[in-house]
Amino acid sequence: MVIGIDMMGGDYAPQQPLLGVDLFLAEATPGIKLLLIGDETIMRRHFVSVPAAVSFLHTTEVVDMQESPTKALRDKPNSSMNKGLQLLAEGKIDAFISAGNTGAMMVGVFYTIRAIEGVQRPTISTVIPKVEGGYGLILDVGMQADCKPENLLQNAILGSIYAQNILEIENPAVGLINIGEEEGKGNLLAQAAYPLLRESKLINFIGNIEGREILTGKADVMVCDGFTGNVILKLGESIFDISKSRNLDEDDYFKRFNFETYGGTPILGIDKPVIVGHGISTSKAFVNMIHLATKMIETKLLEKMKEKFVSEETE
Amino acid sequence: MVIGIDMMGGDYAPQQPLLGVDLFLAEATPGIKLLLIGDETIMRRHFVSVPAAVSFLHTTEVVDMQESPTKALRDKPNSSMNKGLQLLAEGKIDAFISAGNTGAMMVGVFYTIRAIEGVQRPTISTVIPKVEGGYGLILDVGMQADCKPENLLQNAILGSIYAQNILEIENPAVGLINIGEEEGKGNLLAQAAYPLLRESKLINFIGNIEGREILTGKADVMVCDGFTGNVILKLGESIFDISKSRNLDEDDYFKRFNFETYGGTPILGIDKPVIVGHGISTSKAFVNMIHLATKMIETKLLEKMKEKFVSEETE
Incomplete structure (x- = not known):
C-alpha cells in the first residue's frame, strides 16, 4: 500500500510533514510505503539516508493557504496537491493526505475523485x-x-x-x-x-x-x-x-x-481515501493522518461503503 | 414598578422562586414591588410575616414542564403562567418572569403580548x-x-x-x-x-x-x-x-x-418585558432574573427599541 502525502500543505510545511514521516517510520509498519510529494531537494536534505519505505515525487508549485480554490487548481497544475489527487485518481497511490488549503482540496477532489455510486x-x-x-x-x-x-x-x-x-x-x-x-x-x-x-x-x-x-x-x-x-x-x-x-x-x-490526536478528517462519499488535515497540523497530526489512511485501507472502508449504497439502490 | 413572578414555574418551584424572592428582598430595593403568582397558601406559609414589597395573586392551575404548549394554554386558563401574561398585557404588572415550560411561555407570549411595531x-x-x-x-x-x-x-x-x-x-x-x-x-x-x-x-x-x-x-x-x-x-x-x-x-x-449568574433570557421584539428562566433555575437564577427585569424597566429598554423601529420605518 502506498500513501501519498502533500509535503507542501499546511502552515508548517514541509518541516512538520517531514517530522511526521519520521515518527511514522520509527514504528514497525511493514508493507506501507510513503510517497512524499513536494520539493524533492528540500525533502532529500531532511533524510541522512532515504528510508526504503519512502519515495519522492518532485513538484514545483505550492497552493497557498489563502489562495482562491478554483484559481489555485487552474493556475497551478503542478502543485503538490493537484499531483497527489491525480495520482490517486489514476490508482498510483492508495490514499492521499494534505493539510493544505481546505477549500482547494475540496474543489480539487470534486473535479478529480469520483463520488461513490448512489452518493x-x-x-x-x-x-x-x-x-x-x-x-x-x-x-x-x-x-x-x-x-x-x-x-x-x-x-x-x-x-x-x-x-x-x-x-x-x-x-x-x-x-x-x-x-x-x-x-x-x-x-x-x-x-x-x-x-x-x-x-x-x-x-x-x-x-x-x-x-x-x-x-x-x-x-x-x-x-x-x-x-x-x-x-x-x-x-x-x-x-x-x-x-x-x-x-x-x-x-x-x-x-x-x-x-x-486524530489528525485529520477524511472526505467521505468519494471512492478513494482522502484525508484533509488542519492548516496548523504538526508532526503528531501528520503521523495520525497516516495511521488513519492505513486503517481506511486495511478495513476496506470504501469497499464497504460502496456495497452499502449498491444494496440501498436495489432495495 | 411591579415585577410579576410565576412562582409555580420551573423544576424546583415554588421553593426556589421563594428563596430567590428572599434573596432579592434582603437587598435594599426601594420602589420595586413583587407580585407572586401561584398557590397563595403555600406562598404565605413561606413568610414569617409578609414583606411590604410583596403581594400575592392566587392561581389554581400549573402548566407542567413537559405539557404541550397549546394544550396548556387552552386547558389551563387559570395557570400562574397564563395569569401572569394576562396581567402584563393589561398593564397591571411591568414585567413578567417565569422558569416554567419554555414552549408554553413562547406560545403564550405570542397570543397575549404584542410585537413591537415593525418587528x-x-x-x-x-x-x-x-x-x-x-x-x-x-x-x-x-x-x-x-x-x-x-x-x-x-x-x-x-x-x-x-x-x-x-x-x-x-x-x-x-x-x-x-x-x-x-x-x-x-x-x-x-x-x-x-x-x-x-x-x-x-x-x-x-x-x-x-x-x-x-x-x-x-x-x-x-x-x-x-x-x-x-x-x-x-x-x-x-x-x-x-x-x-x-x-x-x-x-x-x-x-x-x-x-x-445571568438568570434568564428576555424575549426581545415584544412590547413588554418578559423573562424566560431555565427549568432548573434555583434561587440565584431567580434573583438575577428579578434584577434583569428591573434593569430592563429602568433603562427604558423597550421604549428605545420601539423608537429605533419607528425611525427605521420612516428612513
Missing part, C-alpha cells in the same frame, strides 16, 4: 470526544452548508460505516442534531430528515440529539447540516484552545479535544 | 462569556429555527440595543455567525444576510464570526438562525456542566458559563 454529495466529519470515553462522529462539518434531508440520511449511513470500522463501534447509534427531543421539533430540514432516518434499515437511529447531548455520548454518529456542524467543530476547537491557555488541557477530558 | 418576529438570546471578560450576546437561540435574512438584521438591531443598555457596551460590534471569514461564505441565509447587515446604519457590523471566534469577544452581538443558536447555547451549557463535574468550574473563565 449525492461528499461530506466531511469530525470526531468529538465523549465524556465517558471514546469518540463520536459529527457530519457534515462544512461541505454541505445547505443540505437536503436525503443528504442527512446518506451522511448517517456513511458515518455509521466509518464509526464501525475506524472508531470500532459495533452498532453505532445515530442521532439527529436538533433543538428539541421529540419528532416534529426543529427547523424544516430536521423535521423532514427525522422520518427518513427513522425508516432506514441501514442505520441504528435513536432520535434527536440536543446541543447538550453532543458531548455525552448518547449517539455515536450525529448528523446535521454543514453550517451547524462547522460552527460546532470550530467552537469545540476554541474550547480546547481556551482550556489550553488556562492550563486545563491536562484534564483527561479536555485534552482529548486536541485535534492532533 | 417581524420575537427572538430569544443568550449571553455568552468572553474570554477577556464581559459578555457577548447571541440571538436567535431557538424561536426562529428557520429564518429569513431580514430576521437576522432585526435581531442585530434588537441585540445591539440590549447590549448597550443591559450589558453596558457602548457601540456594540455586530457579527454574523458564519463558516468562513469573507463575504459570500456560508449557507444561503448567511450569504443573503451579510449585505443587509453591512448596509444597515442602525448597527455597527464588523463581518463574519466563525465558530472559533464566538467566545473570543471579537463581536458583542452575534446573529444566526435559531437552530444554530440553540445548538450553541446548549453545547455551551453542557461545557459548563462538564467542567463542573471535573472540578474545573472554579476556573475564572469556565465558571462564568453558569447560566445562573
